[in-house]
Amino acid sequence: MQTISTVKKAILTAVCIALCVVLPQAFHAIPNAGSIYLPMHIPVLLCGLICGWPFGLLCGLAGPLLSSLFTGMPPAAYLPPMAVECAAYGCVSGILTRFVRTKNTYADLYICLIGAMLSGRVIAGLARALIFAGGSYSMAAWATGYFVTGLPGIVIQLVLLPVIVSALMRAGLIPARYPEVRSDG
Amino acid sequence: MSVELRNVSCVYAPGTPYETRAVTELSLTIRDGEFAGVMGKTGCGKSTMIQLIAGLMRPSGGQILLDGQDINGKNFDRDGLRRRVGVVFQFPEIQLFETTVKRDVAFGLRHFGWTEEEKESSVREALERMGFSYEAVKDKSPLGFSGGEKRRLAVAGVLAARPELLILDEPLAGLDPLGREALLTLLGELNRDGTTILMVSHDADTLAEYADRIILLKDGRLFRDGPAAEVFADYDALKDNGIGVCRVREAAEALRRRGWEIPAGTVRYGQLLDEIAGRWRQ
Amino acid sequence: MNRLPAGLYQPGDSVVHRLDAAAKLLCLLLLLAAVVNTAAPAGYGVWVLLLALLIRLARIPPRTALASAAGLGWFFLLILLMNLCFYAPEQAWVSVWIFRPSSAGLLQGLRVAARVFLLLVMSNVLMVSTPPLALTGAFERLLSPLRFIGVPTELAAMILSVAIQFIPTLLEETDGIRKAQTARGARFDSPNLWEKGKAVLPLLAPVFVAAFQRADELSLAMEARGYRADIRRGRKKYPPFRACDWLALSLCAAAAVIFIIIR
Numbered sequence: 001m002q003t004i005s006t007v008k009k010a011i012l013t014a015v016c017i018a019l020c021v022v023l024p025q026a027f028h029a030i031p032n033a034g035s036i037y038l039p040m041h042i043p044v045l046l047c048g049l050i051c052g053w054p055f056g057l058l059c060g061l062a063g064p065l066l067s068s069l070f071t072g073m074p075p076a077a078y079l080p081p082m083a084v085e086c087a088a089y090g091c092v093s094g095i096l097t098r099f100v101r102t103k104n105t106y107a108d109l110y111i112c113l114i115g116a117m118l119s120g121r122v123i124a125g126l127a128r129a130l131i132f133a134g135g136s137y138s139m140a141a142w143a144t145g146y147f148v149t150g151l152p153g154i155v156i157q158l159v160l161l162p163v164i165v166s167a168l169m170r171a172g173l174i175p176a177r178y179p180e181v182r183s184d185g
Numbered sequence: 186m187s188v189e190l191r192n193v194s195c196v197y198a199p200g201t202p203y204e205t206r207a208v209t210e211l212s213l214t215i216r217d218g219e220f221a222g223v224m225g226k227t228g229c230g231k232s233t234m235i236q237l238i239a240g241l242m243r244p245s246g247g248q249i250l251l252d253g254q255d256i257n258g259k260n261f262d263r264d265g266l267r268r269r270v271g272v273v274f275q276f277p278e279i280q281l282f283e284t285t286v287k288r289d290v291a292f293g294l295r296h297f298g299w300t301e302e303e304k305e306s307s308v309r310e311a312l313e314r315m316g317f318s319y320e321a322v323k324d325k326s327p328l329g330f331s332g333g334e335k336r337r338l339a340v341a342g343v344l345a346a347r348p349e350l351l352i353l354d355e356p357l358a359g360l361d362p363l364g365r366e367a368l369l370t371l372l373g374e375l376n377r378d379g380t381t382i383l384m385v386s387h388d389a390d391t392l393a394e395y396a397d398r399i400i401l402l403k404d405g406r407l408f409r410d411g412p413a414a415e416v417f418a419d420y421d422a423l424k425d426n427g428i429g430v431c432r433v434r435e436a437a438e439a440l441r442r443r444g445w446e447i448p449a450g451t452v453r454y455g456q457l458l459d460e461i462a463g464r465w466r467q
Numbered sequence: 468m469n470r471l472p473a474g475l476y477q478p479g480d481s482v483v484h485r486l487d488a489a490a491k492l493l494c495l496l497l498l499l500a501a502v503v504n505t506a507a508p509a510g511y512g513v514w515v516l517l518l519a520l521l522i523r524l525a526r527i528p529p530r531t532a533l534a535s536a537a538g539l540g541w542f543f544l545l546i547l548l549m550n551l552c553f554y555a556p557e558q559a560w561v562s563v564w565i566f567r568p569s570s571a572g573l574l575q576g577l578r579v580a581a582r583v584f585l586l587l588v589m590s591n592v593l594m595v596s597t598p599p600l601a602l603t604g605a606f607e608r609l610l611s612p613l614r615f616i617g618v619p620t621e622l623a624a625m626i627l628s629v630a631i632q633f634i635p636t637l638l639e640e641t642d643g644i645r646k647a648q649t650a651r652g653a654r655f656d657s658p659n660l661w662e663k664g665k666a667v668l669p670l671l672a673p674v675f676v677a678a679f680q681r682a683d684e685l686s687l688a689m690e691a692r693g694y695r696a697d698i699r700r701g702r703k704k705y706p707p708f709r710a711c712d713w714l715a716l717s718l719c720a721a722a723a724v725i726f727i728i729i730r
Contacts, residue, residue: 007694008686014626015682018633019674026641026670037667046675058623062630065606069599070634072475079590159664160671167282167672171328173679241646264652272650279640280647282672292669293651328676342651 004175009051013059016047020063020086021070038153040064044086045116045161048093049109050174056090085124092116105177109162117154186252186269186349186381188215188238193247195233207233209405210247215383215398217252220376222396222413223385226427230405231385235352238383239272251350268297271348275355278335280342286312287323290342297346311345312338314371333364340368344375351375353384357391369395389431393417393452401428414450433457476598482711483525483596488605489705490712495593497719501726502585508574510726511581517722518588525596532595536587543580550576603627608705629685637678644673 004012023039044063048056064082068074074082093116100111168174195208208230215221223231236242237249240256240263248255256266274280283289290308299307309319315337327338336359343351353372357365373395376382386392392399393413401409401416403426409416417423417434424430430438430452437451437460447460478484483491502514522532554572561568594602607624614620645655648669655666708716 005686005690007690008682010622010626011629011682011686011689012679014629015633015637015678017626017630018637019678021634022637022641023671023674025638026645026674027667042671043675058626062623062627066599066603066627066630066634069594069602070475072594156664156667160668163668164672164675166284167328167676168679170284170326171676171680173676173683236646239646239650241649267650267652270650272647274643274647274650277647279673279677280644280651280669282669282676292653296652296654346652 004051009055013047013051013055016043016059017062017066019043020059021067024067024073025071037156040067040082040086041089041117041153041157042160042164044090045093045113045157046164048090048116049097049112049161049165051094052098053091053094056094057087058090060085060087060090081124081127084127085120088120088123089116092119105165106162108177109165110158113158113161117157187217187250188350188381188383189248189250189253190214190234190238191248191250193234193237193244193249195230195237195242196245199245207405208237208244211402211405211407212247213400213407213410215381218376218379218381220372220382220395220397221384222392222399223383223402224387224389224392224399224428225402225408229402231402232354233405234402235272235354235383235385238350239270239352240266241272264296267293268346269349271343271346271351273340273343273351273353273356275358276336277339277343277356278332280339281327281335284326285324286317286327286338289327289338290345293342293346307345307347308341311341314344315341316367317341333360336360336364337368348380350381350383353382355386356384357386357388365391387429389417389429390433393431393433394454403428413452417452418449420449475595477527477531477595479526479596481524481526481596483521483592485711486715487706487708487712488597488601489608490708490716491593491597492602492605492609494715494719495589497716497723498589499586501719501723502582502589504727505582506578507729508578510729511578511585514581514585518585518592521589521592525592527592527595532588532592534591536584536591543583546580546583547573547576550579600631603631633678633681636681637674640677641670641674644677645670648673 020040020043023043027037027039040063044056044060047059051059061083064074064079064086068079093112096112096115097108100108100115102108102111165174169176190211190213193208193211194206197205197207211230211234223234225231233242237244238251240249243257249257251266251270254261256263281289283292287308290311291304294304294307308323312319312322317337322338327335330338340356351372356368360368369391372382372384384392384396396413398411399409399413399416400407401423408426408428409419409423413431417430420430420434420438433454433456434452437447437449437457440447440461441449445464447457447464451457451460486494505511505514522529525532551568551572552566554569554575558569558571560570597605607620607627610623611620651669653666653669655670
């Protein structure tokens with residue numbers, strides 16, 4: 001697999017952070033899309049997948065922060081739990097993408113995504129329960145919040161991300177994960 | 186398709202410190218089959234105007250009528266509007282996203298209720314009009330083409346819907362001379378076949394050559410409106426307002442200042458040559 | 468995007484506006500710590516008064532200051548109900564299925580709601596009175612000691628500043644793509660879940676391709692000019708805190724100490 005230079009990883013991370021600010025604004029124009037599509041998660045997951053865990057982690061922390069500063073969304077009180085959640089997505093997707101190697105780009109992608117989405121939700125739930133809400137947050141509320149209202153978001157992200165990754169590969173903007181598989185097919 | 190703006194205004198972020206008036210009390214009519222050019226400095230309201238006409242923004246006041254029907258009226262057929270009005274935005278190549286050229290060019294047709302054969306023939310025609318061989322490109326990924334080719338693919342994606350009104354925002358930006366020539370020739374052909382064309386450009390030379398009429402905006406208001414010969418005739422007023430005229434008009438003005446009797450309405454290259462040749466013979 | 472959301476910077480010239488952004492951020496953290504540690508209902512009364520004073524000092528219209536909390540009525544109600552029903556089940560008045568409302572729960576609910584309200588309004592005052600660029604600079608400044616434990620803070624700071632520069636360009640580009648696809652007949656909404664995902668692809672895929680293209684161009688240009696991510700550059704010099712910054716910090720620190728001791 002071709003590697004990406006650190007400078008390029010840094011700039012890609014910057015762009016993903018900027019997208020964390022931009023996408024929720026763009027989805028604003030579509031009726032109640034923000035809560036269903038979770039548009040901020042997409043660049044964070046992608047950043048982890050492409051640039052690795054340290055960059056994914058930074059993207060997850062900085063994306064919601066800049067969005068809050070520049071657009072007022074999320075409001076500052078929601079910021080810490082959201083930043084922890086996004087940081088977990090970026091970090092876990094970066095770690096998984098390094099170790100999961102099934103020789104099939106899309107199988108890898110789905111495994112990394114599902115792993116990152118589940119562990120991100122668990123970590124965020126724990127962080128919320130332990131730190132941010134100091135006992136006022138119950139297990140039931142966490143489960144409802146993340147798995148029931150967030151389920152459409154999970155499904156949609158599983159539809160979207162592989163297509164976006166494939167578009168980026170076709171445009172020659174990110175290296176193919178398994179070049180030999182591509183040339184065979 | 187005819188377009189009529191009646192007293193149209195558009196304000197961004199009203200009631201905040203960031204309030205901006207993009208367009209103010211704009212009234213004008215573009216007749217069916219016309220090739221109209223829109224000019225003006227950055228921030229003069231050109232982009233807002235075309236977005237209002239394409240129904241992508243709502244005006245804060247006034248009415249926009251296409252073929253006499255208010256596009257923001259209650260019973261207006263918005264889906265029909267999308268089909269009948271095609272918009273080529275600045276750097277349209279950015280809008281390509283599908284897995285194959287065929288799918289991308291056909292993207293706009295999916296809600297029209299056309300049959301597969303109708304779609305295919307329309308896609309084929311649009312691609313061939315833009316200089317591609319349908320069979321050669323239809324299954325390739327649109328993202329793998331070069332910049333100029335992507336631009337042509339994107340324009341094909343707009344033409345495939347066979348719009349009655351074609352709006353273009355700086356379609357020539359970044360094209361090489363051959364690409365410009367080819368696109369302008371195509372626009373001329375479409376216009377002859379009855380498509381109304383509204384082209385935004387800062388390129389006065391091109392508009393003077395190709396457009397029947399020039400709409401000149403300044404600070405969100407209509408500044409001049411008429412055939413290029415008429416609009417550019419008022420050389421001093423345009424210069425005073427920092428608006429550039431076409432080079433032919435510049436040359437004509439330079440000659441006039443040296444005592445040549447060249448009409449102020451000389452805006453096309455051929456016209457200027459005729460005038461000079463005429464004076465020379467005398 | 469014709470509407471401005473709450474919490475957006477509004478230029479001004481008050482004492483609060485003129486404070487150093489890093490000092491303000493530290494003040495906010497101190498105040499937040501104090502608010503979270505306030506237990507007595509009377510304490511919250513004092514906080515509301517202090518907050519009113521702060522808003523007055525910053526010369527922010529009260530409507531703007533409260534905007535961030537105003538839209539969240541349903542959320543406060545939810546906090547209240549959750550705590551009312553689940554907080555202290557052993558002291559419940561009645562027991563209906565899993566719901567065990569209690570007066571301790573009601574009190575806790577009010578407390579949490581008041582806390583969230585205060586946090587929201589305080590952070591909002593900070594954001595409304597400080598330019599976003601100054602705030603990100605303040606974050607960089609406060610996080611710069613992390614380099615002693617091996618975190619590449621300079622690289623992170625570079626990434627952040629590049630990200631900020633990209634925001635306006637990408638916003639414009641995204642809006643342009645949305646309009647271009649709308650004009651082509653795209654519909655971004657669909658009742659079917661699977662279709663819903665695909666409906667936004669005409670928007671998302673080009674946005675990512677365009678953004679990554681820009682990243683590609685910029686990183687090539689940077690590498691061509693000899694930029695290397697692993698070279699240590701000179702550390703940024705930050706202006707020292709002025710007397711008013713120190714005053715604000717000590718006032719907030721004092722408030723924090725008092726509230727944490729008294730609770």
